[in-house]
Amino acid sequence: MVLASNQQQLQSMLQAGRFDAVRAELLPMQSADVADLIDQLPETLQAVTFRLLPKDQAIEVYEYLPARVQQSLLADLKNPEVLDIVDRMSPDDRARLFDELPAKVVRRLYQSLSPTERQATAQLLGYPADSTGRIMTSEFVALREAVTVEQALERIRHLADTSETIYTLYVLDNSRHLIGTLSLRDLVVAQPERTLQDIMTRDPIYVHTDTDREEAARLIQRYDFLALPVVDREQRLVGIVTIDDLMDVIEAEVTEDIYTAGGVQSGGDSYFQANLFAVARKRVVWLLILLLTNTGTSAVIQSEEALLEQVVVLAAFIPLLIDAGGNVGAQSSTVVIRGLNTDEVRSAQMGTIVWREGLAGLLLGLMLGAVVAVWAYVLQGNWPVAISVGVSLVAISLLASVAGAALPFLFKFLKFDPALMSAPFITTAVDVLGVLIYLNVARSILGI
Numbered sequence: 001m002v003l004a005s006n007q008q009q010l011q012s013m014l015q016a017g018r019f020d021a022v023r024a025e026l027l028p029m030q031s032a033d034v035a036d037l038i039d040q041l042p043e044t045l046q047a048v049t050f051r052l053l054p055k056d057q058a059i060e061v062y063e064y065l066p067a068r069v070q071q072s073l074l075a076d077l078k079n080p081e082v083l084d085i086v087d088r089m090s091p092d093d094r095a096r097l098f099d100e101l102p103a104k105v106v107r108r109l110y111q112s113l114s115p116t117e118r119q120a121t122a123q124l125l126g127y128p129a130d131s132t133g134r135i136m137t138s139e140f141v142a143l144r145e146a147v148t149v150e151q152a153l154e155r156i157r158h159l160a161d162t163s164e165t166i167y168t169l170y171v172l173d174n175s176r177h178l179i180g181t182l183s184l185r186d187l188v189v190a191q192p193e194r195t196l197q198d199i200m201t202r203d204p205i206y207v208h209t210d211t212d213r214e215e216a217a218r219l220i221q222r223y224d225f226l227a228l229p230v231v232d233r234e235q236r237l238v239g240i241v242t243i244d245d246l247m248d249v250i251e252a253e254v255t256e257d258i259y260t261a262g263g264v265q266s267g268g269d270s271y272f273q274a275n276l277f278a279v280a281r282k283r284v285v286w287l288l289i290l291l292l293t294n295t296g297t298s299a300v301i302q303s304e305e306a307l308l309e310q311v312v313v314l315a316a317f318i319p320l321l322i323d324a325g326g327n328v329g330a331q332s333s334t335v336v337i338r339g340l341n342t343d344e345v346r347s348a349q350m351g352t353i354v355w356r357e358g359l360a361g362l363l364l365g366l367m368l369g370a371v372v373a374v375w376a377y378v379l380q381g382n383w384p385v386a387i388s389v390g391v392s393l394v395a396i397s398l399l400a401s402v403a404g405a406a407l408p409f410l411f412k413f414l415k416f417d418p419a420l421m422s423a424p425f426i427t428t429a430v431d432v433l434g435v436l437i438y439l440n441v442a443r444s445i446l447g448i
Helices: 002-015 019-026 031-040 043-051 055-064 067-076 079-087 091-100 103-112 115-125 149-162 184-189 213-222 243-261 276-303 305-310 312-341 347-380 383-413 423-446
Strands: 142-144 168-172 178-183 227-231 237-242
Touching: 002 019, 002 031, 002 043, 019 043, 031 043, 031 055, 043 055, 043 067, 055 079, 067 091, 079 103, 091 103, 091 115, 103 115, 149 184, 168 184, 168 237, 178 184, 178 227, 213 227, 213 237, 213 243, 237 243, 276 305, 276 423, 305 312, 305 423, 312 347, 312 383, 312 423, 347 383, 383 423
Parallel strands: 142 168
Antiparallel strands: 168 178, 227 237
């Protein structure tokens, strides 16, 4: 609410031409909040607001802006302004921006960078898109093991303004191999004449440049790091990934998993900014698969047409049973998929997990089956039909739980994303088998 109020006030001042007041309003604000305000403004006012920011603040704000706003500002700002902002961005943020821009624009901006920044950007763009190397920054503080505490503090003062973080320091040998880490706190409280090799933490946790960025995010979460060192194949330190960058990774990966679980393939793009026809094309594939699969349910019902003609009331409970089975299966698949994605569940635990979910499904089926059987009798006054419904629900719940727990493991074994085992797919599969179970149980109990 506060941000919305600020946005309305800011827009009113801009429209009234009170630019000095706008500048005074934005100056003490956090860069992330300024970026949110600019994002909420009409496109015609975004560039005007951005120009009012001091250069140093503008660079920080630009890194927080969504890619679509960054691209819009590139088109609106004068060429020298653009080049200066892009040149002074962090290498990892610049690489992320270049990923979003058309190749022609990237080439123009890349050629205009300073030699140092061009080399740093080229290095990052050379790594695979989902690797840690692609999101790392080369702006860190590295120190030699023989350096004294006093010398290290002096070097930190010299590098602080150009480093992503100074709270974690990295100790290298003469060949730039990473041999230890050191917190700024430990450095400050140590005696000035001591060397870093005496106070550093050896055997540091690190990742390689080709490590998947999800793995880096899990490590930084597990060890509560602010930054994680990145080394090449020869164990030489080449960069660091910071917690703010990996939080963006976690958000992106969770969003991708949610889209996938819903049968919506995002393709790495923002769903709400994507072209409408592209959105429809991505969604229709899964919907067609589910539509074709659902014809199996129709086929089962058609094959049991004679039974349904004799006991028409059986048809009334088909939607109840298949919906209940689909919901139970979706619950099991959701918890298993989430466990696999967070490494809380391992592939070796498949037997235990499936067994546990099977028991849970059986218990759920007994509880739901008893309630539904009584309710079916109240509605129809026919105990054989009511018992058929109750027994079928127990069997369907057991089947759905086992399938929902086992199929994500199968997908992972086949090297597919477990999230592909989405709720719609589970629901559709259980629909077909659920109807088959129900009508055969009814045939057996009714003696038809």
